[in-house]
Amino acid sequence: MPLLLLALLIGVPLIEIGVFIEVGGWLGLWPTLAVILATAIAGAALLRAQGIATMTRARSELEQGVMPMREIFDGLCLLVAGALLLTPGFVTDGLGFLLFLPPFRAAIARAVASRVKVHGPGGARRPDDGVIDGEWEEVPREPPPGLDQPPRPPGDNPWKVG
Numbered sequence: 001m002p003l004l005l006l007a008l009l010i011g012v013p014l015i016e017i018g019v020f021i022e023v024g025g026w027l028g029l030w031p032t033l034a035v036i037l038a039t040a041i042a043g044a045a046l047l048r049a050q051g052i053a054t055m056t057r058a059r060s061e062l063e064q065g066v067m068p069m070r071e072i073f074d075g076l077c078l079l080v081a082g083a084l085l086l087t088p089g090f091v092t093d094g095l096g097f098l099l100f101l102p103p104f105r106a107a108i109a110r111a112v113a114s115r116v117k118v119h120g121p122g123g124a125r126r127p128d129d130g131v132i133d134g135e136w137e138e139v140p141r142e143p144p145p146g147l148d149q150p151p152r153p154p155g156d157n158p159w160k161v162g
Contacts, residue, residue, distance in 0.1 A: 016089035023090060039093045043085030046100050051078055070109070077105045 024032045058071035077099045084096030098104045 012089075012091070015091050019090045036088050036090075036093075039097075040085060040088075043082065043093070043096055043100075046097075047078060047082045047085070050100060051075070054078060073109055073112075074102075074105055077108065 020032065023035075027035070054071050054074045058068040058075070061068040061071065081096040081099035084092040084099070
């Protein structure tokens with residue numbers, strides 16, 4: 001794992017520099033910088049729109065009593081997409097824009113799900129039969145202190161001054 005992280009920390013900037021040089025040689029300095037700025041602005045707009053839509057779907061599922069797992073995963077993908085789009089570069093922008101595409105996120109979700117085994121508390125998930133096991137004891141109800149006195153006559157206010 002550390003070798004992969006080191007390769008990413010060195011490899012991604014080297015690739016980005018090479019792509020910058022090629023695109024800059026083809027477009028020129030100012031158009032290249034304008035494209036980088038435009039991708040950041042477009043990415044921020046897409047992130048806002050899709051983020052709000054994802055939050056709305058998650059809230060709707062929570063109101064129905066369903067855990068919004070897909071929306072949580074989409075939100076995580078959108079977070080990564082936003083970080084990639086804020087990083088200057090064409091390769092990271094391309095990966096960031098791919099994460100905005102729902103079919104691409106679905107493919108990633110399927111790949112992750114095939115490698116993850118999910119169990120509920122206590123092992124594999126059991127069907128819910130609506131029965132909750134437990135023990136109970138009936139406790140006699142006693143009135144709170146002060147309520148065992150007779151009621152006051154109307155108009156008698158113990159808090160009235162004078």
